[in-house]
Amino acid sequence: MKPLEGVKVVDLTTYLAAPTTVRVMGEWGANSIKVEAPKGDPAREQGSVFNMPFTDDENLAFDVSNMDKRFITLNLKTERGLEVMYKLLSQADVFVTNTRTKSLVKLGLDYDTLKEKFPKLIFAQCLGYGEKGPAKDKPGFDATCYMARGGVLGTTVDKGGSPMNPPNGYGDFQVSLALLAGICGALYRREKIGKGDKVTVSLQHAASFMLSVAMISAQYGNQYPKSRKEVVNPFNNCYRSKDGKWVVICCPEYDRDYDKIMTLLDIKDMVGNTKYTNCAQLNAGKLNHEVIDKLDEAISKINRVDLVKMLSDNELPCEAANEPLDVYEDEQVWANNILTKVDYPKGKRMVPTNPIVFASNQEPRLETCKSQGAHTKEIMKEIGYSDAEIKEAIDQGAVSGLKLLKK
Numbered sequence: 001m002k003p004l005e006g007v008k009v010v011d012l013t014t015y016l017a018a019p020t021t022v023r024v025m026g027e028w029g030a031n032s033i034k035v036e037a038p039k040g041d042p043a044r045e046q047g048s049v050f051n052m053p054f055t056d057d058e059n060l061a062f063d064v065s066n067m068d069k070r071f072i073t074l075n076l077k078t079e080r081g082l083e084v085m086y087k088l089l090s091q092a093d094v095f096v097t098n099t100r101t102k103s104l105v106k107l108g109l110d111y112d113t114l115k116e117k118f119p120k121l122i123f124a125q126c127l128g129y130g131e132k133g134p135a136k137d138k139p140g141f142d143a144t145c146y147m148a149r150g151g152v153l154g155t156t157v158d159k160g161g162s163p164m165n166p167p168n169g170y171g172d173f174q175v176s177l178a179l180l181a182g183i184c185g186a187l188y189r190r191e192k193i194g195k196g197d198k199v200t201v202s203l204q205h206a207a208s209f210m211l212s213v214a215m216i217s218a219q220y221g222n223q224y225p226k227s228r229k230e231v232v233n234p235f236n237n238c239y240r241s242k243d244g245k246w247v248v249i250c251c252p253e254y255d256r257d258y259d260k261i262m263t264l265l266d267i268k269d270m271v272g273n274t275k276y277t278n279c280a281q282l283n284a285g286k287l288n289h290e291v292i293d294k295l296d297e298a299i300s301k302i303n304r305v306d307l308v309k310m311l312s313d314n315e316l317p318c319e320a321a322n323e324p325l326d327v328y329e330d331e332q333v334w335a336n337n338i339l340t341k342v343d344y345p346k347g348k349r350m351v352p353t354n355p356i357v358f359a360s361n362q363e364p365r366l367e368t369c370k371s372q373g374a375h376t377k378e379i380m381k382e383i384g385y386s387d388a389e390i391k392e393a394i395d396q397g398a399v400s401g402l403k404l405l406k407k
Helices: 017-027 042-048 060-066 079-090 101-107 111-117 142-149 152-156 170-193 203-210 212-218 254-264 279-284 288-299 304-313 324-328 331-335 376-382 387-396
Strands: 008-012 031-036 070-074 094-097 122-127 197-202 236-240 246-250 318-320 339-344 347-352
Touching (some): 008 017, 017 031, 017 060, 017 094, 017 122, 031 079, 042 060, 060 339, 060 347, 070 376, 079 111, 079 387, 122 170, 142 170, 170 203, 197 203, 203 212, 236 288, 254 304, 279 288, 304 318, 376 387
Parallel strands (some): 008 031, 008 094, 031 070, 094 122
Antiparallel strands (some): 236 246, 339 347
16 A cells, blocks of 8 residues: 555645645555646647647656646636536645635635535645745745745855855755645644644745754854855865865864874875864864865865765765766666656656655656646546536536647
């Protein structure tokens, strides 16, 4: 039995974060139905933003967040469309959405309305800025809510440089698992007391939580952003190797590892040099940059692959700062099913798997998406509508059947 087998999910989501929550639930066996407005989820055409194809045959930019779902199109602004939605929710265990609360209120799909109609339903919502405060109804995305206002861009930049240019959805995929954790907790609680609950995760909140060390240490003067020349521990830093590639060294016990690292890197004048051997004294004297300069010079004479091997062979954590094409070639990735290959008409494509692994569910299903409205008739029949009623609802514009992307 899969972890969420038997759980029914209604998905009213767009873009990346909340849809990915439901994708993972589908991998774990949930029966997931995605509801789209007549115009469809805008993510169906986001391939253009990612420089990827977006056709009905191959649309990985959409599939990455929407695999393992069935698709129905409802006009929720019509009485019949809302009626169908309520029937779906009456049979559901979980409702997942990233629609803003003020819009849900207009539609009659807000938490206060649904908890009265369906007291056992788990209502899960991904928000930009949280449920309260002056920005609660403000529109936002990963780049603005998570990366910018949450503190990620301002914290991770090399001091004095430009903020990093992160890939789309960097925070969205982290938030998707946070929302999933909340849903699983709410399902467990419902098993105990028989009542539904409301679960929310905001992009802004999640970002600040992910930056917990920066958030707690700034009040003591450990302020970010930092230059890589002034990091507190020079053995927890990035360095450029002889071949122009970056490596990351992460050895938190500076005092213990000092002589070992200086010896391996053949920096003879630094071995045993008590001016630099104690991390606390190093920072008190603001001597960090002197150690980093020595490390820069030594590492610039060693190719990346040789440096990583030398330090790793001596139990000193060091890794290449990989790019996606490097990740494709990493044997550790394939040994642990971090990426998997999915079939498309023009060949196999690589897709990251979710990082939560169950012994009972070693290889979750990953089924590519169907077109918008592909299952409208099938789903409506399952919840009790006749062929005549379905045709009438389509003619009224309350529901829609199959809709293909424009060529």
